[in-house]
Each structure stands twice: as structure tokens, then as C-alpha cells.
Amino acid sequence: MLQHLSLTAFHLRPGAESVPTEDEWLFLRIDEGFGYWMGRECGVDLPTGSALVLPPAGQGFIRASQLCDCRGRLFGLRVDALSGVLTLNEVRVLSSPGTLPKNGAWTFAADHPVSTRFDSLVAGKPNSVSIRVQLLAIVAELVDGILANAPALPPAGPVPLAVDRFRQLIKEVPESELLNLSLDEIARQCHCSSRHLNRLFHEEFGVSMRSKLTELRLRKARDLLRETDAKVIHVALESGYRHLGLFNSMFKRYIGMTPTEWRRHVTKAKTLPLFKKPKRLLVNRR
Numbered sequence: 098m099l100q101h102l103s104l105t106a107f108h109l110r111p112g113a114e115s116v117p118t119e120d121e122w123l124f125l126r127i128d129e130g131f132g133y134w135m136g137r138e139c140g141v142d143l144p145t146g147s148a149l150v151l152p153p154a155g156q157g158f159i160r161a162s163q164l165c166d167c168r169g170r171l172f173g174l175r176v177d178a179l180s181g182v183l184t185l186n187e188v189r190v191l192s193s194p195g196t197l198p199k200n201g202a203w204t205f206a207a208d209h210p211v212s213t214r215f216d217s218l219v220a221g222k223p224n225s226v227s228i229r230v231q232l233l234a235i236v237a238e239l240v241d242g243i244l245a246n247a248p249a250l251p252p253a254g255p256v257p258l259a260v261d262r263f264r265q266l267i268k269e270v271p272e273s274e275l276l277n278l279s280l281d282e283i284a285r286q287c288h289c290s291s292r293h294l295n296r297l298f299h300e301e302f303g304v305s306m307r308s309k310l311t312e313l314r315l316r317k318a319r320d321l322l323r324e325t326d327a328k329v330i331h332v333a334l335e336s337g338y339r340h341l342g343l344f345n346s347m348f349k350r351y352i353g354m355t356p357t358e359w360r361r362h363v364t365k366a367k368t369l370p371l372f373k374k375p376k377r378l379l380v381n382r383r
Contacts (some may be wrong), residue, residue, distance in 0.1 A: 101175050101324075102229045104218060108168050108289055109161035115159040123151040124235060125159075126215040130167040133160045136200030143167075146207025148215055152191075156201045170215070172232055177316050185267040185275075185309075187244060189211040189302065196243055203239065211238050259289035263297045276313055276337060280306055314338070317352050322360045329356045 107125070109115060117123045125148065132143040136157040143149060145334035149159070161167035176183065176191055183191070192197060205211045214235045218228060266287060275283065283306065284294040291306075298306040318336040321327055325334065329334070333356075348356050 101178050102172060102232050104170055104172050104228060104232065106168070107171055109159065109167065110166055111161055112163045113167075114160045117151050121153060121315045122176065122236075123171060124174065124215070124232075125149045125151070125171040125287050126169050127167060128169045128211060129218075131162040134158075134200070134202050134204060135161070137159050139200050140203050140301065141200060141202075143204065144207070146216065148205040148209065148212040150203040150205075150211070151201070152197060161225055168195075170218075174232075174236055176265060178320055182271060184269060184271055185302070187240075188272060190244055191240065211235055214238065220294040259287050259293060260297060262287040263289075263294070263301075266300065267348060272313055273308060273317075279312065311347065312351070314346055318344070318348060318356065319352065319359065322356055332356065 101121075114135075117125075127143050127145055127147050127149075131144060131145065134141045134143055134149055134157060159167075178195060201275065207213075214231065218231055275295070278286075280291050280294065284291045287294055287297075289297070295305045296309065298304070298309065304312075314336045318332050318338075321332045321335060324328075325332075326354075327347075330341050333339075333341050336344070338344035338347070345355055348354075348359070352359055354362065
């Protein structure tokens with residue numbers, strides 16, 4: 098498991114192949130050698146200086162040339178860790194299979210801004226605040242392009258005030274801000290009842306607003322358990338739960354483990370390799 102926004106070196110020997118982890122976005126740059134991204138439908142060359150961006154749903158694997166080693170740097174990105182930056186609508190777009198390119202990944206030539214920004218980080222310290230901010234700038238370069246080409250919300254017209262306000266809410270309010278509001282408070286901002294808000298939200302996202310707020314709170318709890326040593330009771334309070342028993346029950350229902358079990362699981366997972374062996378091979382290339 099890659100640490101969120103932490104720059105890491107990688108090395109593939111000639112002809113070696115690896116499948117990226119599937120639970121996060123992956124940003125990778127080739128510093129030395131030559132490689133290939135082998136997608137479902139075609140292969141893409143990865144010469145020195147090029148960059149590759151893989152979403153969690155991307156399918157394929159990376160292969161080093163038969164003639165030389167392939168070395169570079171990469172970092173992982175968890176979209177759900179950007180809840181203070183991204184809105185509900187932006188998270189939905191980035192999580193949609195419809196945003197994926199045909200070959201399952203984005204590739205950038207050595208002179209593209211994504212590649213050149215990546216290259217400029219070579220002299221920095223991987224775990225510094227400055228490096229993490231610059232990594233976010235690389236992410237923003239890509240995300241801006243994805244969002245600009247994403248389907249727009251239904252055109253504004255003579256729609257009810259509640260619908261109009263709801264659309265503005267999901268476009269402009271970061272996910273993290275919703276955690277500080279109750280369902281009734283959000284409904285008041287949209288000038289509608291809680292029941293009507295739930296109906297609007299379900300039509301847009303396929304789940305109720307209450308369910309989404311629960312998901313956001315548990316995702317925050319999950320991040321706190323992963324990234325800090327805070328006691329479980331403090332994690333519960335920070336995530337909006339005043340009763341530890343309710344927090345434990347909800348966490349296990351949604352995550353499948355108790356908070357303590359999940360923390361042990363992810364701590365152990367951090368020692369696993371960055372890549373896993375591919376399940377199947379595609380055509381050989383040199």
C-alpha cells in the first residue's frame with residue numbers, strides 16, 4: 098500500500114511486469130529506461146521522461162523493456178482523502194468509469210506539464226509539506242482536464258428553488274464541510290424538507306443524504322485510524338459520533354471490521370509490496 102501523497106522510487110528489471118494496486122490513484126514517471134503500459138485494448142510506450150496516471154478502476158499492467166531496466170518515481174492518491182478540496186459532484190465524476198480513457202490510463206509525453214512538474218521534484222524530500230503541495234499541483238493539472246470534459250449537470254432552467262440550491266450545493270461545497278451540518282441544516286439551506294432533500298440526493302447519487310453523511314464520517318474515521326495513533330474514542334468524537342458503541346457498530350457494518358481490527362489490518366498492509374503480480378499476460382513487446 099502506497100502512502101498518500103508520498104513520493105516513492107520503483108525499479109523493474111528487464112522484461113519484468115507488475116500490476117499497480119487497485120485502491121488508489123497512481124501517478125508514475127519514468128526516470129530511466131523504457132517501459133510499456135499494457136491496457137485492455139492496446140499497449141502504450143513509456144520512454145524516459147514520460148508519465149502515467151492510473152485510476153483505481155484502470156485495468157492493465159506495467160512492463161519494463163526486455164533490453165533495459167525501468168526506474169522511476171511514483172505516488173499514490175486517495176480521492177476520499179481530498180474531501181476538504183473536492184465537492185460531492187467532483188468526487189462523483191472522478192469515480193465514474195466514464196471518465197477513463199480507452200486504454201485505462203492517461204499517458205503524458207516528457208514535455209507535458211504533468212511530466213515536467215513531476216521531474217522538478219527529484220531534488221526534494223519526499224515527506225516534506227512542500228513536496229506534498231507540489232504533488233497536489235500535479236493532481237490538479239490532471240483533474241482540471243477531467244472535470245472540464247465531464248458531462249455537465251442538467252441545464253439550468255425554470256426549476257424549483259430547492260433543486261437549484263441543491264445543485265449549487267453539490268457543485269461548490271467540499272465534502273468535509275457537509276460533516277459539520279445536520280440533515281435538517283442542509284435541508285434549510287436548500288429551502289426544502291429533509292424528506293425532499295433525501296429524494297433529490299437519491300435521484301442524483303443513488304443513495305440517501307443520510308447514508309452519504311454516514312459514509313463521509315466513517316471515511317474520516319478510517320483515515321484517522323490509518324494516519325494517527327489517536328485512541329478509538331477520540332476518533333469517534335472527531336468523526337461526529339458521541340457514543341463509542343454506536344461508532345463501533347456502524348464502522349463494523351460498513352467496513353466489515355471493528356475500528357481496532359481495521360487499524361491492525363492497514364498497519365500490516367503497509368509492509369506489503371507496492372505492486373502485485375499480474376493475473377494474466379498480454380502480448381510480448383520489445
